[in-house]
Amino acid sequence: QLQLQESGPGLVKPSETLSLTCTVSGGSTSSSSYYWGWIRQPPGKGLEWIGMIYYSGGTYYNPSLKSRVTISVDTSKNQFSLKLSSVTAADTAVFYCASLNYSDRPFDHWGQGTLVTVSS
Amino acid sequence: DIQMTQSPSSVSASVGDRVTITCRASQGINSWLAWYQQKPGKAPKLLIYAASSLQSGVPSRFSGRGSGTDFTLTISSLQPEDFATYYCQQANSFPYTFGQGTKLEIK
Numbered sequence: 044q045l046q047l048q049e050s051g052p053g054l055v056k057p058s059e060t061l062s063l064t065c066t067v068s069g070g071s072t073s074s075s076s077y078y079w080g081w082i083r084q085p086p087g088k089g090l091e092w093i094g095m096i097y098y099s100g101g102t103y104y105n106p107s108l109k110s111r112v113t114i115s116v117d118t119s120k121n122q123f124s125l126k127l128s129s130v131t132a133a134d135t136a137v138f139y140c141a142s143l144n145y146s147d148r149p150f151d152h153w154g155q156g157t158l159v160t161v162s163s
Numbered sequence: 164d165i166q167m168t169q170s171p172s173s174v175s176a177s178v179g180d181r182v183t184i185t186c187r188a189s190q191g192i193n194s195w196l197a198w199y200q201q202k203p204g205k206a207p208k209l210l211i212y213a214a215s216s217l218q219s220g221v222p223s224r225f226s227g228r229g230s231g232t233d234f235t236l237t238i239s240s241l242q243p244e245d246f247a248t249y250y251c252q253q254a255n256s257f258p259y260t261f262g263q264g265t266k267l268e269i270k
Contacts, residue, residue, distance in 0.1 A: 105257075139207075144212070147212045148212070150199075153206035153207060155205075
């Protein structure tokens with residue numbers, strides 16, 4: 044059973060870069076069966092897909108965030124990461140990492156989520 | 164981007180009721196649709212994938228139907244633990260998009 048866990052700072056200053064890591068257990072980030080993705084949810088609002096990465100390094104980003112987002116994978120540590128640059132208060136959200144099943148494409152396993160607040 | 168529109172945005176129902184939530188895509192998405200349940204302070208949980216396939220471990224009172232642009236999630240007999248917010252999500256084309264959510268409340 045895949046388990047995912049987000050980690051990173053809970054507070055980021057405006058204009059700085061938000062960095063989060065997702066650690067995967069019970070499975071491998073080098074598996075061809077999954078994409079590894081990030082989704083965010085502003086407080087009290089809906090879900091927004093940020094992007095995802097395949098084990099080979101191929102990435103797919105939401106065009107609304109593409110200029111600011113980088114997702115990478117470290118198969119040696121069984122982790123994948125999110126960097127979001129030039130953050131503003133509008134980027135305050137709960138950030139979830141999740142696995143996307145390659146064949147049927149649902150996000151079938153999720154981390155518990157981590158709240159990141161952008162404030163000076 | 165493909166817009167996903169859920170209706171209703173909220174619904175009140177009683178234990179034992181049958182409830183149907185609708186999700187409409189702004190263009191055809193074949194059957195690349197998933198449904199999630201989210202409870203306050205928790206991560207979303209996958210219920211249905213490929214429009215009608217029940218995720219392992221999900222009770223059979225949940226069912227999904229549809230293809231193309233119109234989809235439904237039905238809960239056949241509401242249980243107390245089903246009161247939550249439900250989201251649809253398309254995986255036909257990038258960027259993947261979610262519906263705005265449907266809040267299912269106790270009447």
